[in-house]
Amino acid sequence: MINTSYPIKEPLTKSKVVLALGFFDGVHIGHQKLIKEAKAIADEKDLPLMVMTFDRHPKEVYAGVKNFDYLTSPSEKAYEMAKIGVDYLVMIKFTKEFSKLPPQVFVDDIIVKLRADTVVAGFDYSYGPKDVANMENLPKFAKGRFEIKVIPKQIFEGKKIGSTEIRMAIKDGNLLLAEELLGHPYATTGKVVHGFRNGHKLGYPTANLQLEAPKVLPKIGVYATMTRVGDTWYESMTSVGYNVMFNDEKQIFIESNLFDFDQDIYGQEITIAWYKYLRDEMKFDDLDGLIDQLAKDRKATEAYFDQQAE
Template identity: 80%
Template sequence: MKVINLSYPFKKELTAGKVVLALGFFDGVHIGHQKLIKEARIIAVEKDLPLMVLTFDRHPKEVYAGVKDFEYLNPPEEKAYEMSKIGVDYLVILKFTPEFSHLAPQAFVDEIIMGLKADTVVAGFDYSYGPKDVANMENLPSFAKGRFDIKVVPKQIFAGEKIGSAEIRQAVKSGNLRLATELLGHPYLTSGKVVHGFRNGHKLGFPTANLELAWPKVLPKIGVYATMTQVGDSWYQSMTSVGYNVTFNDEKKIYIESNIFDFDQDIYGQQITIAWYKYLRGEEKFADMAALSEQLKLDQVASKNYFSSLIE
């Protein structure tokens, strides 16, 4: 898969010929998104054309609605990884700038869709490319003027509810990782760089990898979780805390600390990925380090028991 970072306006041709173009922001690349892209893939195979996905570098709400600190399910590099697994040939990441946000619906079709050489456009029923009362999928044929085919994917339902990024964000924030996993099609992931922390875990016999995020990600609610942690190409069982380190300090900063089982490598400065599986308990303030150490032993047993239950 080729990833193309693009700015508006653009003049260069990205492909030699026409493409099947899937439209959407695709935060999380959840099972509803996967369904849409797979349908686009079927059309691409039938027409012997490459499949292109158009998304944006940041959520449009950050620009046109002024939403600050928008929390994402996945940053662009994670989104690209998920797209590469489902048969996308070109992932175009267009910068969503204030200038671009004022683009008229007809101009979006003429300059963006046609500029990307769309033979067929595939999008969800609620996709919009401007004011929703005008720039919607129902009106797209009038803007298209017969220049490309259109495939509208209906609302995707799971357990009677709409499959959407907003629903997954809420599931993650509430600690409902089972629902998040079902809607994503895989455990929720958080990637980042390992940085130096307070080293309190080392003193307790439970050294932790402290994660620094480069992107505003949705985090599970405060507490301790059974997780898997990827270092390099290998996955390890682990338990991970999301919290304020209340036993040791009164800071308002949230820390992500993963204790990786049966692991003793120096990984400072490396990128790791945490897969969230099960909420174990909330954050507690302990009287002393001995009490915290005893609780961490119980957390480790609970985490290992959870993963053992998956194998049985």
């Protein structure tokens, strides 16, 4: 991943590139189709594939949207891009100044500076006011300096595949639909931090996740998950909730209990992949009731993954 900002003072590559443009939050199946088409062009022309995106959603800057719910953090986006063959992921810092660039300046100082041989973007990609800075008008701004490939709207079961639909599915706990639209399970990456060690006391130690960036979270409840530590994935059950049993109803906690795992991973980065909503958060009369429920949650999680393996 290459982090840069405007103005781009010098070329980032020695050769020309096939340049895919978009924000690509979630790197969902619509994004993947676009990037794979760009990759096919790159392979045919024997050029590297570059994806250009931004460090934050433009709406945070030009529309003042706060606490934007992201599907992927920058590092998660880089991970997904590498999986589908992207050679260079360029992350441009999206500032107020950058948001005001005229369309011609964007083309001259960004696309041309990145040495684009061919630009690949979705039908609705814009680089300024949508009535002017759209894909229909891009040839006028390009002035023959690069080729242009426009990818049409992607449809899933009669609806446009979009990040908004995926966010709604995750918030509703509909992780199967989110997985279908993403092309992979929804995942959350962060650092393991010290909690209150309540799980340890109950015999179900948890890794408490501190997010590396604002992210969409599944609705409050308990989930069958897989958790990656290093290069290894472990079956796990993960709760998203307020710790109502211990009277902490102000902060949302993400706590993952990894099965057959006994390592000190405080301070390490882990990734949780969300598979199935199991139940809502519950408050119990006593700790024995909670322990009994945790045993049921583990059994339900193991049964789910056993069924998936059949």
